[in-house]
Amino acid sequence: MGGFATAPLAVAVTRAGGLGYIGAVFDLDELSTQLTKASQALTRLDNGLLPIGVGLLPFVLSNPEAVMALLERFKPAAVWLFAAKELSDYAHWTQKIRSATPGSQVWIQLGSVTAALEVAEQCSPDVLCIQGIDAGGHGFEKGAGIISLLPEVADALAGAGHSGIQLVAAGGISDGRSAAAAFALGAQGVVMGTRFLSATETQVHPAYRQAVLAARDGGQTTTRAKLFDELRGPNIWPGAYDGRSLVTESFTDYAAGVGIEEIRRLHAEALSAKDGGFGEGGRGRATIWAGTGVGLVREEQQAGQIMEEVRAKVIEVLEKVRASL
Numbered sequence: 001m002g003g004f005a006t007a008p009l010a011v012a013v014t015r016a017g018g019l020g021y022i023g024a025v026f027d028l029d030e031l032s033t034q035l036t037k038a039s040q041a042l043t044r045l046d047n048g049l050l051p052i053g054v055g056l057l058p059f060v061l062s063n064p065e066a067v068m069a070l071l072e073r074f075k076p077a078a079v080w081l082f083a084a085k086e087l088s089d090y091a092h093w094t095q096k097i098r099s100a101t102p103g104s105q106v107w108i109q110l111g112s113v114t115a116a117l118e119v120a121e122q123c124s125p126d127v128l129c130i131q132g133i134d135a136g137g138h139g140f141e142k143g144a145g146i147i148s149l150l151p152e153v154a155d156a157l158a159g160a161g162h163s164g165i166q167l168v169a170a171g172g173i174s175d176g177r178s179a180a181a182a183f184a185l186g187a188q189g190v191v192m193g194t195r196f197l198s199a200t201e202t203q204v205h206p207a208y209r210q211a212v213l214a215a216r217d218g219g220q221t222t223t224r225a226k227l228f229d230e231l232r233g234p235n236i237w238p239g240a241y242d243g244r245s246l247v248t249e250s251f252t253d254y255a256a257g258v259g260i261e262e263i264r265r266l267h268a269e270a271l272s273a274k275d276g277g278f279g280e281g282g283r284g285r286a287t288i289w290a291g292t293g294v295g296l297v298r299e300e301q302q303a304g305q306i307m308e309e310v311r312a313k314v315i316e317v318l319e320k321v322r323a324s325l
């Protein structure tokens with residue numbers, strides 16, 4: 001979660017037995033600062049890798065060489081790629097990462113069977129993150145929920161001789177029940193974004209976090225749209241992407257036919273308010289990226305508590321299901 005997942009969250013998730021990620025956006029100095037903090041907090045693995053991942057958005061990174069220099073210096077255990085302009089760009093990025101930091105895993109987040117097959121063929125990533133349409137934040141305009149997507153991707157990869165690629169599921173997984181379901185679908189791991197917006201270690205405006213904690217019925221109170229990337233000016237995201245946010249006043253205006261220039265003006269005005277534009281009870285104009293699982297995110301917790309709670313529930317649920325068969 002670029003800008004939200006900084007060193008404190010990544011370190012806490014890793015300490016709790018997961019793989020914490022630092023999400024980068026444009027600012028490589030900031031990424032270097034966060035990686036330095038994580039390096040100071042964590043012991044390196046026996047193979048010299050730093051036990052966290054780094055999330056990159058290739059389409060915004062204009063200086064790949066500078067990114068590679070950072071990866072070579074800090075050697076994160078994993079590098080996550082999402083939102084390349086073209087699927088074929090991933091091969092180029094994978095190659096560069098593997099030569100900068102040979103031990104690091106390459107994780108690529110995709111949202112279709114076709115993309116998974118193409119990227120598996122061209123890049124042989126260590127892990128594919130299969131993102132379904134319930135996911136919060138940016139994702140694919142055309143998609144499916146992981147309940148059908150993940151098993152179809154698994155079958156297609158196995159059929160094409162790529163069963164060595166690990167699959168992790170993303171999108172709508174907010175508690176141990178949905179995590180258990182993802183394991184039942186064939187995932188080897190799960191990604192949680194929205195749930196960690198409640199973590200005390202996540203860098204998020206208090207009004208944003210309050211809106212997430214207050215939201216219920218995520219299928220009604222969140223929506224996918226390209227509008228969220230139009231609010232600060234023309235959309236720079238590649239065409240296949242949109243994003244899921246809480247339904248904000250900006251979206252309500254858009255749905256009612258208000259012109260984009262007026263929506264942008266009101267949005268810019270709202271951002272300078274004390275609540276950051278996130279509004280009371282989430283009725284603001286600023287985007288609040290969150291997935292459909294937001295209704296299950298109910299209290300502020302430490303990341304380690306979230307990890308423990310989810311892990312214990314997965315075991316409980318799977319044992320209960322097994323016993324009932």
Ligand SMILES: Cc1cc2nc3c(=O)[nH]c(=O)nc-3n(C[C@H](O)[C@H](O)[C@H](O)COP(=O)(O)O)c2cc1C
Pocket residue numbers: 001002003004023024055057081082109131134135136137138170171172173174191192193194195289290291292293
């Ligand atoms: C606030 C927020 C920011 C996100 N930012 C990124 C990002 O910078 N890069 C990325 O690959 N995915 C990003 N995502 C999407 C996640 O990778 C993941 O697919 C998603 O959170 C999973 O669905 P969930 O939110 O329902 O758990 C973001 C998600 C959220 C909620």
